[in-house]
Amino acid sequence: MAIIAQSRRMRRTPFSDGVEAAGVKGYTVYNHMLLPTVFDSVVADYHHLKSAVQVWDVACERQVELRGPDAARLMQMLTPRDLRGMLPGQCYYVPIVDETGGMLNDPVALKLSEDRWWISIADSDLLLWVKGLAYGYRLDVLVDEPDISPLAVQGPQADELMARVFGDAVRNIRFFRFGWFDFQGVSMAVARSGYSKQGGFEIYVDGTANGMPLWHALFEAGKDLDVRAGCPNLIERIEGGLLSYGNDMTRENTPHEAGLGRFCSTQTAIGCVGRDALLRVAKDGPTQQIRAISIAGDIPPCDRTWPLLANGKKVGQITSAAKSPDYGTNVAIGMVKMTHWDDATVLDVETPDGLRSATVNEKFWI
Ligand code: THG
Numbered sequence: 001m002a003i004i005a006q007s008r009r010m011r012r013t014p015f016s017d018g019v020e021a022a023g024v025k026g027y028t029v030y031n032h033m034l035l036p037t038v039f040d041s042v043v044a045d046y047h048h049l050k051s052a053v054q055v056w057d058v059a060c061e062r063q064v065e066l067r068g069p070d071a072a073r074l075m076q077m078l079t080p081r082d083l084r085g086m087l088p089g090q091c092y093y094v095p096i097v098d099e100t101g102g103m104l105n106d107p108v109a110l111k112l113s114e115d116r117w118w119i120s121i122a123d124s125d126l127l128l129w130v131k132g133l134a135y136g137y138r139l140d141v142l143v144d145e146p147d148i149s150p151l152a153v154q155g156p157q158a159d160e161l162m163a164r165v166f167g168d169a170v171r172n173i174r175f176f177r178f179g180w181f182d183f184q185g186v187s188m189a190v191a192r193s194g195y196s197k198q199g200g201f202e203i204y205v206d207g208t209a210n211g212m213p214l215w216h217a218l219f220e221a222g223k224d225l226d227v228r229a230g231c232p233n234l235i236e237r238i239e240g241g242l243l244s245y246g247n248d249m250t251r252e253n254t255p256h257e258a259g260l261g262r263f264c265s266t267q268t269a270i271g272c273v274g275r276d277a278l279l280r281v282a283k284d285g286p287t288q289q290i291r292a293i294s295i296a297g298d299i300p301p302c303d304r305t306w307p308l309l310a311n312g313k314k315v316g317q318i319t320s321a322a323k324s325p326d327y328g329t330n331v332a333i334g335m336v337k338m339t340h341w342d343d344a345t346v347l348d349v350e351t352p353d354g355l356r357s358a359t360v361n362e363k364f365w366i
Contacts, residue, residue, distance in 0.1 A: 011033040033062070037231055075109065077098045078268040080265065097272070101274045102252065106122050296330070
């Protein structure tokens with residue numbers, strides 16, 4: 001592919017200078033912002049992520065902030081996950097749906113207080129939908145995108161590196177919880193979360209100007225830990241079953257089809273705009289659903305959907321795929337019709353390079 005042009009619409013991040021100095025080799029665009037995809041090679045990055053610690057510029061995980069007396073009400077309008085038990089300091093993975101039950105995003109929500117929330121969004125313009133609801137329902141809430149940029153620290157040595165910069169108390173942060181930690185006089189939310197299964201943290205860096213000082217502090221503190229710049233890794237996230245909105249599911253899919261039924265409590269999520277639609281489809285259950293799939297042989301990069309076939313008839317599609325060094329096969333994510341979604345079902349997949357054998361392989365994600 002030819003080089004993609006740089007411009008203001010493709011926003012840089014507070015960490016872009018550090019990312020470039022670290023030798024970034026590829027980018028994607030996510031929420032109209034640069035997101036690194038490779039530093040050394042995807043395979044070398046993968047092995048390093050699983051054995052050391054990486055600092056990731058995930059500023060493209062933009063925050064939609066809700067502030068005001070109606071913030072909690074608006075938040076519940078967005079998601080079929082029941083938020084009544086959620087406490088300040090918690091993060092929830094929340095499917096966001098429209099009035100048809102179609103997925104608009106799959107963010108992490110942070111409850112800062114009853115009347116202040118951050119929605120850490122995946123790649124869709126959720127701000128517009130949220131602003132529209134707030135305006136249309138005349139809610140008493142401010143909706144905007146604050147100058148907050150997540151920086152992830154991921155990998156087996158993440159606790160050690162974070163403790164050196166923020167103090168030993170970060171070790172006590174529990175999974176999907178956050179606390180407030182000081183960096184050079186600025187208080188920042190630090191959560192135990194991140195788009196990998198290797199463990200780690202996300203620092204919600206407050207203020208563009210604080211980005212590079214924190215970047216440098218992490219690299220200075222982690223020299224002997226072999227800390228490197230990294231990024232969400234395609235292979236590792238497929239192995240771990242972490243979904244990518246826009247790739248693995250879109251507005252065409254319900255949360256149940258996306259395998260996110262466990263994050264829905266539609267019956268009690270009173271006020272969710274997609275509630276009626278989801279109650280209807282949740283009753284019988286989905287007729288297609290996301291599955292882990294292994295693919296034999298050599299495959300090209302997956303830059304489009306690949307049809308899944310049974311006896312030549314389409315029964316689904318592959319939405320993400322990559323060769324896994326540790327699993328010794330190509331790992332993939334696909335949407336499969338219920339007639340063919342049972343574990344160990346063997347199908348054909350039509351890649352741009354020809355037919356390959358594909359097997360539904362539930363054990364990847366267990
Ligand atoms: N962190 C933050 N914001 C984000 C992401 C993130 N915004 C964009 C994108 N990632 C949103 N998508 C996901 C997908 C998966 C997870 C988080 C965000 C995730 N899932 C865990 C899992 O499935 O194992 C845990 C879910 C749970 O148990 O609650 O972490 O990564 N800030």
